[in-house]
Every structure is written in C-alpha cells, then in structure tokens.
Amino acid sequence: MFAVTNSVALVGVEARTVSVEAHVGGGEKGRLNVVGLPDTAVREAKDRVLAAMAVSGYRFPPRSVTVNLAPANLPKSGSAYDLPIALALLAAAGEIPAGACEVVALGELALDGSVRSTRGALGAAIVASDLGVPCLLPPGAAPEACIVPSANVQVVGSLAAAVSAALGEANFPAPPVPKPPQPDLPDMAEVRGQPLAKLALEAAAAGGHHMLMTGPPGGGKTMLAKCLPGVLPELGEKAAIEVAQVWSSAGRPRECLTRPPIRAPHHTATTAAVIGGGSGVPVPGEMSMAHRGVLFLDELGEFPPHLLDALRQPLEEGKVTIARKGISVTFPASVQLVAATNPCPCGFDGDHRQSCVCTDQAKQRYGRRLSGPLLDRFDIRVTVDRVDPDALMGPPEEPSRRVAARVSSALEAQRRRGRRNRDLGRRELDALDITDAAMRSVEGALRYGTLTGRGFDKVRRLARTLADLAGSEKVEERHALQALVLRGESQDRNEKGRRDG
Amino acid sequence: MDDRKNARRGAADIWIRLAHVGMHPDRLRGLLDKKSPAAVLRSIERGHISVPEVARLEVAVPAAERWEQLRRTGVAFLLPDDERYPERLRELPDAPPFLFQRGASFAGTAVAIVGTRACTSYGRRLAESYGQAVSRAGWSVVSGLARGIDGAAHHGSLLGPTPGVAVLGSGVDVWYPRRHKPLGERLLAAGGTVWSEAPPSARPLGWRFPPRNRIISGIAHAVVVVEAGRQGGALVTARIALEQGRDIFASPGDVGRGSSVGCNLLIRDGAFPVHEADDLVECLELAIGEPARTPDAELPESAGPDPGVPDTGVPIAEFLAGMGADPVTGIAELGRLVSQGAVVLDGGLVLARKSQ
Secondary structure (H helix, E strand, O other): OEEEEEEEEEEOOEEEEEEEEEEEOOOOOOEEEEEOOEOHHHHOHHHHHHHHHHHOOOOOOOOEEEEEEEOOOOOEOOOOOHHHHHHHHHHHOOOOOHHHHOOEEOOEEOOOOEEEOOOOHHHHHHHHHHHOOOEEEOOOOHHHHOOOOOOOEEEOOEHHHHHHHHOOOOOOEOOOOOOOOOOOOOOHHHOOOOHHHHHHHHHHHHHOOOEEEEOOOOOOHHHHHHHHHHHOOOOOHHHHHHHHHHHHHOOOOOOOOOOOOEEOOOOOOOHHHHHEEOOOOOEEOHHHHOOOOEEEEOOHHHOOHHHHHHHHHHHHHOEEEEEEOOEEEEEEOOOEEEEEEOOOOOOOOOOOOOOOOOOHHHHHHHHHOOOHHHHOOOOEEEEOOOOOHHHHOOOOOOOHHHHHHHHHHHHHHHHHHOOOHHHOOHHHHHOOOEOHHHHHHHHHHHHOOOOOHHHHHHHHHHHHHHHHHOOOOOEOHHHHHHHHHHOOOOOOHHHHHHHHO | OHHHHHHHHHHHHHHHHHHOOOOOHHHHHHHHHHOOHHHHHHHHHHOOOOOOHHHHHHHHOOHHHHHHHHHHHOOEEEOOOOOOOOHHHHOOOOOOOOEEEEEOOOOOOEEEEEOOOOOOHHHHHHHHHHHHHHHHHOOEEEEOOOOOHHHHHHHHHHOOOOOOEEEOOOOOOOOOOHHHHHHHHHHHHOOOEEEEOOOOOOOOOHHHHHHHHHHHHHHEEEEEEOOOOOOOHHHHHHHHHHHOOOEEEEOOOOOOOHHHHHHHHHHHOOOEEOOOHHHHHHHHHHHHOOOOOOOOOOOOOOOOOOOOOOOOOEEHHHHHHHHOOOHHHHHHHHHHHHHOOOEEEEOOEEEEHHHO
C-alpha cells in the first residue's frame, strides 16, 4: 500500500533528489492529498494525475491517498512532479509492479495521458546517473539531458510508455542530438580596420580581462563583442555541464553546448533579470546564463546605476547568492564582462568627423553614471572609432580560429602558472618575470603621472597576457608598451570629472 | 593735513556703506550722476530710494563695523584713487566706483579668456591650452570663474607662472559654481586676485553677471572668445570689449555648430581668428606688445620627443594609421610615447602632454 519513486528539485543550479512517496490508506472516500511544501502547480497535480490515469486505463482505488514529496522542507514548484506522482500512486495501489518505481521521473501529464515537457531535465539526468537508475523524461526536455553521457535516458511520450520503460519492457532511448548549427556569430575576419580594438579583444580573451569599449555609434563595438566567444576555447565537459545546468534551471535549454555563451541584456532589464532572483524559488539571471562566457553590456551608461553596482560583487566572486525566506541559492556567475559605451549622450565626443553636441554638464552627468569601482574592474579600456572607409573595403583579415589558437596557448601558459592573469594580485605582479626595459617603460608612465598606482597593476597584468599571447616567458618591452595603450584613458575618469569641475 | 585725511576717511565710510547695499551698478551710477554719494546714502536710509528690506538693514550697519569685518576676512575695499585699483578700469566711462578684492594686488597686463558655460571638450581643451600659454608668456589670465570655458581658462593659467584674475558676479567670498571653490582657492594661493563689485557674501544673482563682464574686458588688453553660442555672456563681453576698444580674438569652429556660432560671427565681424596656443601668443605680442614682466623661465622637465600632435589632439586610430608601421608595432610605439611622457591618452585622443 506504499511506494516511493524519485524526482528532482533544483535549488539554484544544484539538482536535489526528491522522493515521491505515495500511501494508499483506509477509508472508502477517494481523497488525494499532496504534502511536502507543494506550490499551486504541484497541488493541482492530483487532478491531472487522476485524469491521465483514468484515460490510460488504470483504476484508482476509492481510498484515502497521501502523496509526500520529501524532503518535506524543500519548496517544490512546477508541474514536473505529475509523472512521478502517477507512478508512485499506481505502484502503491498495486496497479503496476513496485519495480516500476526505481527510476527518476520528470514530466507534466496532460489529461489524455501524454507527457509534456518541463524544466529540470538535466538535473534529473544527473540525479539518475548518481542513483544508477533509468531517467524518464518527456520528449521535449530529453535533448538537454544528453550532455550527461552516463545517464540512461528514456524518452516517454505517455504515462503508459513511462510504465513500460520503467519496467524495462520497452526501450525508448533518446535520439542522437543533431549537431547543432553554429551560432550565427561574426568572425574576426569580418572586422575591418580597428587594429587596437582587435588586439584588445585578443588580450581580453587570453587573460580573461574585463573590457570597456568607448566610441561613437557605428564603430563596431557590438560586433567586436560578439566576436569574443568565437576566439575563446570550447568548453570542456565539466564546464559544459555547469553551463547547461544554469541554463536548464532557467528553463532555457541550450542549443550549442560547447560554445561559451554570450548574453547581452538590454539596458532596460531589471536587476532581477540580470543578477537573478524572482519570486519563490530564485531563477538565474543573465549574468549566470553567461557563466563561463561573456556578459556584454551595450550602452553601459544607460544601465541604471543600482544595477551596475549590483554587478560588482558577483564579478568579484564569480557567483551570485540570492537569499530568500528559508532558502539561499547560489548561481555560478564567472563571466567575462565586456561593455560598450558612447563617450557622451550624443555619442560623438572626440570624433573628428562629426562634432559632439553635448554640453559639458550633460557629459559629466553621463560619465558620473559609471561608478569608479565599476570602471575599476576593467583592465582594458579602448576607444573604438568609426572605421576608415578604405579599411571597410579591404581584404578579410585574420579569422577567429587563428586568433583562437593563440588564445588557447596563452590560456595554457596561465594554467601552468596556476592563475588567470585577470586574477593576478599585487604580490604576484611584483614577482612578474619582466625585462628591465619593459619595467623602465612602465615606470616611465608612472613617473610622468599618466599612470596611477592602480593602473600600474593593470598594465602589468595586461603585459603578462600580451607576453603569453606572443608565447614569451618573459614580459618584454613591447608587451609593456602595448599594455600602456590598451589600458587606455591615462586618467581615472572620476579624477577627471573632479578636475573639470 | 589731518582734515584732508579725515575727509577722505569720511568719504570712504560713505562708499563702504553704499557698496554693501549691493545695488545694480547701472542704477547706482544713475543715482550718482545726480547726487553725491552721501545724498544717495541718505535717500536710501530715509526710504526715498526703494531698495529691498535686506539692503536697508545692510545700510544701517556702521562703517566702522564694515571695516572691521573686511579686515577680519582679508577683503580689501578699493576706491578708484586706491593704487591697487586697476588702472585700466579708471579710464572706463562706467568704471565701478568701488571694488572688493581678495588675494594679492594685481599688477601687469591681463588677457581675458571667456566663452560659453556649455562648452564642448574641444572648447575646453582650447581654453586650457590658451590659458596656459598666456600665463607662460607672462600675461595674467582674467576670466569669470564660471563653468565651462572660464573655468578651463583658469585651470590652464594655473599651469603657467603668471597669477590670474577672477572677476565674480557674487561676493568675493562666494564661489559660484560651488564646485569651483578649489579652483578659486588655488588661484588665490598662486598669487592671483579675485574682484567683485558685489559686497561679500552676495549671492550669484543673474543680474550681477552682465555688469561684471565690463570689468573683465575692462582690465584686459585683449579678449579671447573661445566658444560662444549665438547668445550669451561671452558675446556680451565681446561687444563691451569692442566699445572699450579692446582687441578681440575668437577661435573658429565648424560652421553651424551651436557652440561656435558666436565665435564665427565675431570673426566675420572682424575679430582676429586664433589658431593654436603658440599662434595666440604671437598675435597677442603683435597686438598688445610683449608682456611687461619676463615670464618664469623655468619650464617643467622635458617631456620626451615632440610627438607633433595639435593642441586639440588626434584620434588614436588616426594617430596609429599615421605611424605607418604595422598596427601592432604602431601600438607599441604609441605606448613608448606614453611611457616617455610625450603624450597622454584621453577620451579616445592622443594629446601632447604639454597641453595637459
């Protein structure tokens, strides 16, 4: 009169096993009660389950039935528990053998007994793989589970199919995932001119440096940012699962699993949409969806200041922690931040072909929106001017894959040293393997006041990356000199604002 | 002898009380055309001349107390017969009957650099480089300490050795805009002078600014207008300067660009167009003669080779293209100029460091 099967609940991106217990008790009334912190969708499961069971030809005993979702203190939400509840009920009522419950099941039941897609399939596959049991998934959700090779995924289209798959009477393996189309991202070869911006992009990819591009509209800032995933190495299996888990918990299966993601939230997005949150069980935001990839903020100056400030801590820690009543969830958010901004509201400050029509006050207001601590995160700050028409008509330039090869070897060098260049602290920078000539040029910039103490560290970090790209053990003079230019603005923008007064 | 001294002292007492009423200079001049200062003061006291209630209270303060206040706050009260009163102002038909002064006494030749408050970064850079060049050449920069061009000109002049002059529309102890307080204090610390017709602690009311412009152009030997819209204080200053017979220089801008219309129209009407800072200095030497005092010969340490960039800078991309070498080498070469202190990168531009 009792049966238990398994399903899954996502806490953040973490998949937790949920035991779905069913007990058929005494009494002649057909009463079905669901306990274990169900939300409305879960509580409504009983009506869907009863209908699906009846349509599928199963008999439901006129008894008092209790379904418990354990652990009882973990909030459960969504319609994904329909299928496991049905299996546990049928087993508890003796309609099917108890062995049918040794699965991890996920799926919403339609009234005609078919199984609909829900989120969390990847988590189910991971749990099933851990428990060593088959994983029953609805057809729409199955592809995202294929990234876990050790899971025995059964694609079940109906309650009857689920029962026979669970009993091992039939086999419904997941169809092989078709090779996903390459996402439509630009190639570096298409970016004409812009030697400085391209060097900056390559260095950003190789060292993981956050990068800020400033320039008038139409300079190609967005295109450059979109080139970045293409020069980053493909994700390894572990990283790919991490990323897929985040996307799965957001209910957004990824098409191309091995390519680093790029997310570009619009500046009208809410803080919850970018950082993560939402009512009930928190869902990951854009920042977590960009985990191990690129978070691109176009028109940085248009984002509300409180949102930009909220980015700072996750950027530092590589994760987002969202606390809610009774539950605290951590989403990974190790992103590379690429931002683009116009120099002023009209966008043409500093452009020599078109004059800026903004007043100084308007410009200062615009500049003040970017807080110093946030600007401080950017190791690279380059200006992306509009391209010379001659360059636009020139031959294609170096393709992304050639750049990607250099980036890979630079990342390999950093792996050998044990630390990504972005994360190099002052102690490590002081021990930097740098030639005397290179050090002299950095010191020169310090002496002439074009470099602050903070900029000194950034330049050394960047110089290390440029040396890695060149395959050089030592940081040589030309790397330091290039780093001085990639560092961009000689003065801190805030200081400048104060000076201009 | 004592009688003469007493009489002068008595006259000064009347003037200082009158000055603290804070009347519009034109109105005061109109009254003084008809009456003696003592009579004007009496009329105010008796209510025959209507002034705001606050001003009437100010008038009631005895002169001795005023002198004590000024002494305590380090503000000087200059009448036209004072040797500290700028000589060139005395010649004006509408010369201010009195001036409040903070800082050192002004001596030398002044060049006014004025322009719009809503300036562009192009105008700001020009004003800064003009201010610096004028100060280096040995002339004082006089301006209004306002936002925009005025402030930039003062900033630039602080990079040179010659102390500058600020003529305010507020009291000499009221900095407006407030964020220019450090700038004003640096100007004073560098031996500069701050003048105003308004009594100490007078607020920066709009009507005080147009009359103050006649003082700026009045003490200057030449007036440089850097950016000016079709309307605005800078053009008012230029018009007054013309009436005062001052030489007018204007920096040209794009035709049709709002912030340059005023300057372009001035040039059309005969103002001297100015090019870069060095050119301005040469023109000024021709127009007003070499500065009386030799400028400080000491220049900042050599800042590496001359990168040959104009005062308003070159876009980085253009600079790289001009280097000719392959781009990556070009970037390193630009880095070398930065490390040698020859240039700085700012707002997407390569700027010669001397203009900073």
